[in-house]
Amino acid sequence: MRALIIAIGNRLRADDGVAHRVADLLTGAPIRRVHQLTPEVAADMQEADTVIFLDADPAADHPSLERVQSPAQTAGSLSHSMTPEVVVTMASRLYGFQGDAWLCRLYARDFSASPEISPEAAAQLEPAAQLIQNLLETRCTSPR
Amino acid sequence: MAERIVIHPVTRIEGHAKISIYVGASGEVESAQFHVTEFRGFEKICEGRPFHEMPGLMSRVCGICPVSHVIASSKAGDGLLGVDPPPAAILQRRLLNYAQVLQSHALSFFHLSSPDLLLGLDSPPEKRNIFGMVEREPDFIRRGIRLRQFGQRVIELAGGKRVHPVWGAPGGVLQPLTKVARDEMAGWITESIDSLQVALGRLKSLLDSLQEEIQHLGNFPSLFLGTVNPDGGLEFYDGAIRIVDSEGNIVADRLDPQRYNTFIEEASEEWTFIKFAYYKPLGYPGGKYRVGPLARLNVAQHAGTPLADREMREFKQRSRGAVCESFHYHLARLIEMLHSVERIEELLNDPELLGEDVRARALPNRKEAVGSCEAPRGTLFHHYTVDHDGTMRKANLVIATGQNNQAMNMAVEQAARRFVRPGQLTEGMLNRVEAAIRCYDPCLSCSTHAIGRMPLIIELRDKSGHVFERIDRS
Numbered sequence: 001m002r003a004l005i006i007a008i009g010n011r012l013r014a015d016d017g018v019a020h021r022v023a024d025l026l027t028g029a030p031i032r033r034v035h036q037l038t039p040e041v042a043a044d045m046q047e048a049d050t051v052i053f054l055d056a057d058p059a060a061d062h063p064s065l066e067r068v069q070s071p072a073q074t075a076g077s078l079s080h081s082m083t084p085e086v087v088v089t090m091a092s093r094l095y096g097f098q099g100d101a102w103l104c105r106l107y108a109r110d111f112s113a114s115p116e117i118s119p120e121a122a123a124q125l126e127p128a129a130q131l132i133q134n135l136l137e138t139r140c141t142s143p144r
Numbered sequence: 145m146a147e148r149i150v151i152h153p154v155t156r157i158e159g160h161a162k163i164s165i166y167v168g169a170s171g172e173v174e175s176a177q178f179h180v181t182e183f184r185g186f187e188k189i190c191e192g193r194p195f196h197e198m199p200g201l202m203s204r205v206c207g208i209c210p211v212s213h214v215i216a217s218s219k220a221g222d223g224l225l226g227v228d229p230p231p232a233a234i235l236q237r238r239l240l241n242y243a244q245v246l247q248s249h250a251l252s253f254f255h256l257s258s259p260d261l262l263l264g265l266d267s268p269p270e271k272r273n274i275f276g277m278v279e280r281e282p283d284f285i286r287r288g289i290r291l292r293q294f295g296q297r298v299i300e301l302a303g304g305k306r307v308h309p310v311w312g313a314p315g316g317v318l319q320p321l322t323k324v325a326r327d328e329m330a331g332w333i334t335e336s337i338d339s340l341q342v343a344l345g346r347l348k349s350l351l352d353s354l355q356e357e358i359q360h361l362g363n364f365p366s367l368f369l370g371t372v373n374p375d376g377g378l379e380f381y382d383g384a385i386r387i388v389d390s391e392g393n394i395v396a397d398r399l400d401p402q403r404y405n406t407f408i409e410e411a412s413e414e415w416t417f418i419k420f421a422y423y424k425p426l427g428y429p430g431g432k433y434r435v436g437p438l439a440r441l442n443v444a445q446h447a448g449t450p451l452a453d454r455e456m457r458e459f460k461q462r463s464r465g466a467v468c469e470s471f472h473y474h475l476a477r478l479i480e481m482l483h484s485v486e487r488i489e490e491l492l493n494d495p496e497l498l499g500e501d502v503r504a505r506a507l508p509n510r511k512e513a514v515g516s517c518e519a520p521r522g523t524l525f526h527h528y529t530v531d532h533d534g535t536m537r538k539a540n541l542v543i544a545t546g547q548n549n550q551a552m553n554m555a556v557e558q559a560a561r562r563f564v565r566p567g568q569l570t571e572g573m574l575n576r577v578e579a580a581i582r583c584y585d586p587c588l589s590c591s592t593h594a595i596g597r598m599p600l601i602i603e604l605r606d607k608s609g610h611v612f613e614r615i616d617r618s
Contacts, residue, residue, distance in 0.1 A: 012204075035207060035307055039255055039285075040293050041272065074270075086274070094279045094286055 001139045002027035004048035005132070008055040009034050015108035015121040022063075022106065025129035028136055037082040039090060052085045052132055053101070056108030056121075060111050063128035065135060077117035077121035100139075104132060111117035163577060164415075164603045165560045172562050177415060178549075178581065189396055190539040195508065195530050198539075199312040201348065202526065205541070206587060207307050208251065211244035211299060212519030212542075214312035215381070216526040221314025223402070223513025224530060225506040232499030233316030238293035238381045239491045240299055240311070241517060242484040245380065246336075247295025248520035249437070249477045249484075252585040253343070254288020255387040257474055260579050262348055265357065266572050266595060284346070287339035290455040291481065294332040298488065301325040316503035326492055333489045337451065340482045344455060347475055354471070361580040362470025362555025365390035367423055367433035369547070370440040372517050376538040378452075378483060378485070378519040381455035386443040387423060395423075401516035408542065421547040427478045432550035435522025436584065439477035442466040449490070470555050470583040477585075508534040519544055521587055547588045555580040565606055 005026060011017035023031045029052075032044055037053075045051050053068065070092060072085035083105050091097035106128055110118045165591050168174040185206055190198065202217040203210040215237050222229055223330045240331045245366075259272045261282055277285050297305040303309025311318055351358065373379040381474035384408070397408055410419040411428040423431035433439070441460070447453045456479055459467065467476075491497055508530060522544025529538040545552075559580035563573050604613040 014399075039289050040296065043289050044294060072275075074275075090274065090278060094282055094289075 001050055001136075002048050003050040003052065003136055004045060004141065005029050006037075006041060006044075006051060006053045007033045008035070008053060009030055012113060012115055013108040014112050014114045015117050016111050017107065017115075018056050018108055018117055018121045018125070019104075021117065021122075021125050022054055022104075022132070023113045024077060024127045025097045025125060026136075027134070029084045033125060037084065037086075037087050038083070041082075041098040042087050042090035042094060042097075042102045045087070045097050045099075045101075048097070049099035050136070051088070051091075051097075051099060052135065053103045054128075054132070055084075055103065055105060057105040058108055058111075060107050062106040063104060063106055063124050063131050064130060065102050065104050068103050102135065104128060150487040154391045154517055155301075162604055163314065163459070163556055163560075165564055166605050167566045171558075173561045173566065173568055173578070176553070176560040177232055178553045178556045187539045190362065190528075193536050193578075195221060195528060195534045195536055196314050198368070198526075198528065198536065199314070200310050202541075203308045203310060203312075208248050209244055209519050209521070210308050211240045211303070211312075212517055212524050214309065215241055215517045216515040216524045217528075218312035218314060218317075219382075219515030219517065220513045220526045220528045221515070222504075223515065224508050224510050224528065224534070225314050225504070226509035227315050227322065227504040227506050229316040229504055230499060230501040231496045232320060233504075234381070235314065235491055235494055235497045235499075236302055236317050236502065237323055239321075239488060239497065240302055240309075243295040243298035245295075245520050246481050246484045246488075247292045247299070248585075249481045250288050250291040250295065250607065252520075252582075253477050253481075254285065254291070254475060257579075257582055258288070259345065260575070260582070261354075261474070263581060264323045265575055269575070272575075277358055284343070286342065287342060290332075291336055291339055294336050294485075296524065297332070298329050299330060313503060315505055318503070320500050320502050321498055323498055327389040327497060329488070330492045332494075333485060336485045337482065340478060340485065341345050341451075344475075344482070347478060351475075357576070357579065358435050358469050358471040361559050362551065362583055363468055364551075364554055364558065366551055366554075367395060367426075367431065367518075368442040368466055369433045369435050370422070370443040370523060371516070372444050373448070376445040378440060378446070378456075378480075380484075382517070385523070388443050388466055390466050390468050392442070392463075396425075399525075401525065402514045402516060404542065405527070408525075408547075410546065410571070412543070416549075418549045420549050421542065429550055432554070433547065434470075434551045435544050435547045436473065436520075437480050438467060438470065438473045439522065440518065441476045441479065444565050446484045447479070449483050449486035451486055455479045455482060470551065470580065473583040473585070489606050508532075514556065520583055521545055522547055536551035543587070545584070548584050548586070552581055552584050552586060564604075569604070 006021040007018045007023035009019045068084045068088050070088040072089045088101045107124050165176045166174050169337045199217040202213040205213045263272050263276050300306045303311035369387045371383040373380045373383045387396040389395050407424050409424045410421050422428045447456045512529045525542040527540040559577050563576045603611045
């Protein structure tokens with residue numbers, strides 16, 4: 001298995017940086033850290049067969065994993081920020097990416113200018129890391 | 145208990161803008177305004193901080209061109225210390241600035257503007273986006289991605305991070321460049337030059353079919369301002385300011401960037417948060433000028449690298465005087481990218497680049513200094529004032545997009561007059577107005593980078609200001 005973790009967010013905007021903190025706890029896969037998703041991330045995915053996006057989500061109550069739906073229905077606005085669906089679709093069409101892509105949504109409510117995350121966000125770090133570590137181990141041991 | 149600074153309202157950093165188009169009694173467009181509706185206040189945040197923190201703080205001004213802010217800030221720091229950075233530090237600063245020009249211009253041209261250029265301004269909006277490009281022009285998009293990756297990789301290898309590198313410092317940079325990093329950078333050169341020549345060929349082949357847009361998306365006389373080296377050549381790191389008029393005549397030359405406030409002034413308007421810079425001797429609004437790729441190619445006599453020089457000679461033949469069509473920012477951007485890759489190659493071959501001595505140290509020796517450089521979008525000035533112990537008392541940042549503000553407003557008005565039909569607003573009209581703005585690649589808090597769906601509000605108003613038609617795409 002060639003896995004890639006993509007941690008999205010800004011460590012200086014409180015809970016927005018929670019994905020990086022979860023990534024700090026992970027082992028066994030390279031980690032690409034970004035503020036936002038941009039087209040180059042699609043190129044980074046070409047060697048991977050399992051990609052896991054980690055992102056802060058103001059609507060998430062607890063860490064959860066879901067498959068990234070591809071192809072994306074719309075390209076979106078291609079601002080500085082793209083969705084995982086758009087990046088996966090680009091990786092597939094431009095670089096032949098055929099692997100599995102997952103999105104882990106992480107609890108985030110406080111987006112103020114601070115390097116500290118909220119206690120609620122901090123409480124999910126270990127469970128989120130365990131969730132992803134389990135997925136990585138499953139992918140290592142199970143035939144696709 | 146730690147003090148907490150609360151900034152409210154939290155500004156929208158993706159860049160938010162509004163356009164008002166004023167319609168006269170005859171039903172024709174009379175004028176238009178480009179409003180920037182966000183406010184950040186970085187200059188205020190700087191006050192009270194130690195000046196040596198400034199490059200790190202300024203790296204956070206922008207996610208696209210942080211290196212230019214770090215360089216201007218570090219140069220202002222050099223001035224406060226009263227030192228000259230070691231040669232290796234200057235070479236590193238030059239290297240990263242070219243890398244940033246490359247990656248920023250690649251974003252603007254390949255990702256943001258190429259759907260308009262290659263798929264057509266009137267192509268269906270649901271196709272005129274990155275997916276449309278991936279479908280129709282996959283090789284072209286891959287080349288753009290690789291060019292941006294190259295620029296970002298150079299920044300990452302030297303500065304530790306692709307975005308917001310903590311790398312520059314008053315007196316130099318924080319660490320030497322390794323041979324391994326240098327060698328990896330060198331591996332990208334040939335492919336990058338090839339991609340840029342492909343892109344230049346494609347763009348030039350399209351120009352004949354885009355004459356309507358070239359003539360009406362911001363084609364007007366203005367001054368042009370940029371940095372030139374002692375030979376009058378294209379310069380991005382250090383040099384003197386030159387100003388030319390639309391005929392190509394030199395209006396002012398050898399201006400010292402340290403004294404920018406003797407020739408540049410900024411005006412404010414109540415309807416936008418961006419200031420309006422102007423050339424002081426001609427007053428406001430008569431002293432309007434443009435900066436950035438088009439201006440740099442207009443003020444410089446040559447590029448100083450073989451491939452870019454060939455392109456620049458051809459570029460200059462597009463006009464007897466200065467090239468005034470804002471549409472040609474795109475072409476100028478590609479020529480600058482080619483020049484940047486050539487310069488990167490030169491710098492990588494310079495043995496001094498790997499020098500171990502990268503920082504001159506001193507205590508503050510001056511209380512005021514200006515740092516300037518050419519950022520991707522134009523000339524950038526950082527002006528700092530400190531007290532006796534180096535605590536920041538005042539910061540003034542004069543940023544390229546503000547210097548292009550008058551021109552962007554004129555471009556919007558010209559596009560609206562030409563293409564807007566009151567009562568019949570169409571997506572194609574909206575896209576042309578966006579395209580006029582996009583020529584400048586504006587950095588509204590370093591954003592408004594969007595393909596086809598720029599967060600714009602367009603309002604049609606009568607002379608009394610009454611809104612009678614509105615499209616909101618925010």
